[in-house]
Amino acid sequence: MSEREDHLYRALLRRESTRPPAEHPERPAAEHPDPESQDPDLRDPDLDRLVTLGLASRAANGVVRPVPPPRAVDALIDGRLRALREELEGEVTQRAVLESLFRERRAATPSPHAGTGSENNQMITHLYGIDAVREAIDELTFFARSEDLTTHPRGVMSPESITVSRPINMRLLRRGVRMRMILGAAVLQDEASLAYTRELVTHGAEIRVSHHPIERVIIVDRQAALTPIDPTLTAKGALLVREPGLVSTLITLYERMWQAADELPGEDTDLPSDIERKVLALLRTADKDETAARHLGVSIRTYRKHLATLMRRLGAANRVEAALIAHERGWLT
Template sequence: MGNLLALLGVGEEEERLYRALLRRESSPASGSRDFGCAERDTASGESAALDRLVALGLATRDSHDSVRPVPPPRAVDALVDGRLRRLREELEREVVRQGIVESLFLERLAAITPPAPAGAAGGIRTITQLHGVEAVREAIDELTFFARTEDLTTEPTGVLTEESIAVSHPINMRLLRRGVRIRMIMGSGITQDPRTLAYMCDLVAHGAEVRVSHHPVERMIIVDRSAALTPIDPARTARGALLVREPGLVTTLVTLFERMWEASKELPARDTEMPSPVELEVLAVLREADKDETAARRLGMSVRTYRKHLATLMRRLGAANRVEAALLAHEKGWLN
């Protein structure tokens, strides 16, 4: 049959053992007997292969050291996700190594930067006005892509919209994967917003540092202590932002950030009853979709996974049915 799983990073020996486990589990002769531990059922060489099988997510090992195969759909999904993640990381490293974005960015810079007057110093302007939300987001994309060491961010309200989370999540995860240190100061509103709190806790779980301030916070983003974004009008952030590269001003903003950081408190641990970001999405779509298939498709997950999340939420809420689950979630403040 060949090594079909080689495409997904599985060796020939691991695939052979995985198929053997699947046959044994499905065999009537095996009954309810556990798949014995590697030391009992396999040669010493296969013991190491079984360990690799568990590491790949193709099998699980219980407290009795018995190995069972993960169901094929779930196993292949995990392999695909892992392959895509590794491929993305490889491509990101190659893009950085070849300076692809830098090259494209210089093309645009050459078009928008006027020639310097005779005798004047050339180069990028130290303060640039960016008008509108889209221009600001483009600047954030560029700054974070080039970030190498540190990203400092504040959110005075402490509350992020669903759209803001969707935009910032992949950016922040990319930074964390590259080893960039992320520090964020959130306004006290985060303690009353389950969605934002869950998102921040997720970032912390991946290595970010987040604090909550009960004092006024100035809005800013500082990257590598060499460039900063501040709003043109703090009361009307949609107007745009100032992109600051002047070293003295950036240093002043960093000092201000450090003072706000010292005056802030650690992010409170997420209540164990607080739903995860995925569970919040399940609750939100529960009110809109009349069929599980529709809801699962909208969330990009299998029907079984959707129902599993829903069952967990209903048990946590003590709800007898889905309508009651939605009502109880709303009362707890999990849904707006």
């Protein structure tokens, strides 16, 4: 925060502590003048900056109010962390750090399979062994910006697989990358795998369950894809595909599998999840989607996805109706 922003936020806090009670929280009682109209500080155009930073919210009538101090500090920390992450990732990309490190390792330990496949133009690269595949996944997801499409034909994930994939997937979701995942129906019978997938859903992932055979594939940003060299023995390695025509074909295959799959059932399909309850509560307190998403600690895309899902479940035509129906059902107190 700048000194000016700090001053304005503190002025808002002081104003809020002296604001008289009102029948409608969005506006002051008619018999009391709004302190904002009396204090030139609180009419400062820099108030818009406080709203952008997540330190204040603006009601429909234009009145700006401070968020509670814990939320304000949390918003500042999140904003700084996002900026720092973007700055560091930009430096890594600009300096080609990963490419340089990969060249060092290849020069020191040339692959015994060098020269096979189409490695010269990098359209199709053979990756041998599970370590090489995981390394490729790390690199692809590090640079992912918009979308990650994944399938798990077996459905059941080993504890080791969950341990490896959790930080990767959480990193993607924190950055607002849209994550879609299709799992084999066996996931419904495995407690650990089911708990992990539901954890991902609470952070914004979209997950479906297929009761039909599906192919193993990972597609990142619709520009690169990984498929097994041998579908019956995935530990053997994978093909890293960047050829646009082949990637497009794999995307079409993925979309067909997605349409044929079912939504991952919740722990109790009749009740909202914890994050859905928070979304419903924010319909009454947050004036903007950006503010609500920041409060939840998720991307705005994730927040809107949860909201759209809730509106479909409630059969609501708009947000106000969704809040009313949720209250009638006892989802909101």
